[in-house]
Amino acid sequence: xxxxxxxxxxxxxxxxxxxxxxxxxxxxxxxxxxxxxxxxxxxxxxxxxxxxxxxxxxxxxxxxxxxxxxxxxxxxxxxxxxxxxxxxxxxxxxxxxxxxxxxxxxxxxxxxxxxxxxxxxxxxxxxxxxxxxxxxxxxxxxxxxxxxxxxxx
Amino acid sequence: xxxxxxxxxxxxxxxxxxxxxxxxxxxxxxxxxxxxxxxxxxxxxxxxxxxxxxxxxxxxxxxxxxxxxxxxxxxxxxxxxxxxxxxxxxxxxxxxxxxxxxxxxxxxxxxxxxxxxxxxxxxxxxxxxxxxxxxxxxxxxxxxxxxxxxxxxxxxxxxxxxxxxxxxxxxxxxxxxxxxxxxxxxxxxxxxxxxxxxxxxxxxxxxxxxxxxx
Numbered sequence: 566x567x568x569x570x571x572x573x574x575x576x577x578x579x580x581x582x583x584x585x586x587x588x589x590x591x592x593x594x595x596x597x598x599x600x601x602x603x604x605x606x607x608x609x610x611x612x613x614x615x616x617x618x619x620x621x622x623x624x625x626x627x628x629x630x631x632x633x634x635x636x637x638x639x640x641x642x643x644x645x646x647x648x649x650x651x652x653x654x655x656x657x658x659x660x661x662x663x664x665x666x667x668x669x670x671x672x673x674x675x676x677x678x679x680x681x682x683x684x685x686x687x688x689x690x691x692x693x694x695x696x697x698x699x700x701x702x703x704x705x706x707x708x709x710x711x712x713x714x715x716x717x718x
Numbered sequence: 719x720x721x722x723x724x725x726x727x728x729x730x731x732x733x734x735x736x737x738x739x740x741x742x743x744x745x746x747x748x749x750x751x752x753x754x755x756x757x758x759x760x761x762x763x764x765x766x767x768x769x770x771x772x773x774x775x776x777x778x779x780x781x782x783x784x785x786x787x788x789x790x791x792x793x794x795x796x797x798x799x800x801x802x803x804x805x806x807x808x809x810x811x812x813x814x815x816x817x818x819x820x821x822x823x824x825x826x827x828x829x830x831x832x833x834x835x836x837x838x839x840x841x842x843x844x845x846x847x848x849x850x851x852x853x854x855x856x857x858x859x860x861x862x863x864x865x866x867x868x869x870x871x872x873x874x875x876x877x878x879x880x881x882x883x884x885x886x887x888x889x890x891x892x893x894x895x896x897x898x899x900x901x902x903x904x905x906x907x908x909x910x911x912x913x914x915x916x917x918x919x920x921x922x923x924x925x926x927x928x929x930x931x932x
Contacts, residue, residue: 585813585814585817585818586813587817588820591817591820591883591887592817593890594812594813594889594890595887596890597890598889598892598893599888599889602900602901605885605888605904608884608885609881609904611877611881612874612878612881613877615877616873616874619870620870644834645834646835646837649838652842652845652846653842653843653846654838657834657838657841660869661834663870664834671877689900689903692900692904693900693903693904693907696904696908697907700874703870703871703874704871704874704915706870707866707867707870708862708863
């Protein structure tokens with residue numbers, strides 16, 4: 566859009582157009598794109614790895630009370646409210662540790678995959694299969710085929 | 719007989735001395751904008767209903783999380799919808815997509831942070847009417863179906879949003895070139911996935927709050 570036509574716009578359109586380009590440095594994008602798709606593959610696959618890590622930890626926690634306690638105190642304690650003795654306010658409990666394992670699984674695997682894949686051309690099928698597969702399996706792992714329903718029997 | 723669908727016939731002025739009746743296109747435009755503003759205003763008002771709740775935790779934490787979740791849902795749904803023109807290679811939406819992915823990451827972080835605050839009180843003791851304990855006793859499927867899905871899948875929005883922000887920035891305008899089509903497709907699908915998990919989180923969160931508040 567030219568400067569002349571922008572000055573004729575109503576104030577709300579000017580505000581909206583400004584918001585769409587904020588922050589300006591980000592809206593312009595990088596001038597030099599990577600030559601391969603490896604960096605993109607690392608960015609997308611690592612999120613799925615983090616999600617799967619959390620869901621595996623969640624399943625182990627629900628079947629092993631000692632492991633759940635360890636996860637809670639070792640990985641979750643840094644999150645405010647993870648440990649709180651007040652029964653009226655409650656606490657986040659082992660969920661704080663599970664969140665942390667997702668964060669660690671995601672960021673550590675991103676760093677590793679970035680270094681490994683940054684100059685490589687990854688097959689598109691591999692990117693889509695692993696990205697969609699990891700997130701789909703992780704989402705379905707919110708449900709265990711047996712243990713959540715045990716109290717209902 | 720006058721054809722009702724013929725706007726040029728309807729817009730024709732019979733008596734030039736009378737004030738001109740607005741064109742049907744103008745009436746339609748004002749109606750569409752008016753309805754959009756009114757309905758979105760009512761929708762955005764939804765979290766403020768928490769202020770009328772008898773529970774002090776729902777009035778405070780519930781409203782905060784409601785606002786955060788509403789904001790995250792709107793921004794990620796807007797980004798997810800623009801992923802379709804992006805997938806088709808629209809250069810026009812590209813600068814906006816970069817900032818939208820960034821703001822999606824910010825608002826989903828806020829929604830997760832306020833969600834953690836709400837989750838504390840959700841896990842309060844049954845003696846203090848904690849929602850989780852009450853649901854397990856009275857409506858266990860709400861806990862085992864809605865809450866289990868809600869508490870984990872909403873977190874997936876954050877790596878998707880940050881991944882999209884990085885890729886859209888790093889590949890710049892060249893992401894639209896033929897050589898980078900798989901990258902463009904993966905980014906667009908990741909943004910749609912982010913929208914899916916955000917909307918799923920919002921719907922399940924509302925369902926849980928409807929059965930038992932904080």
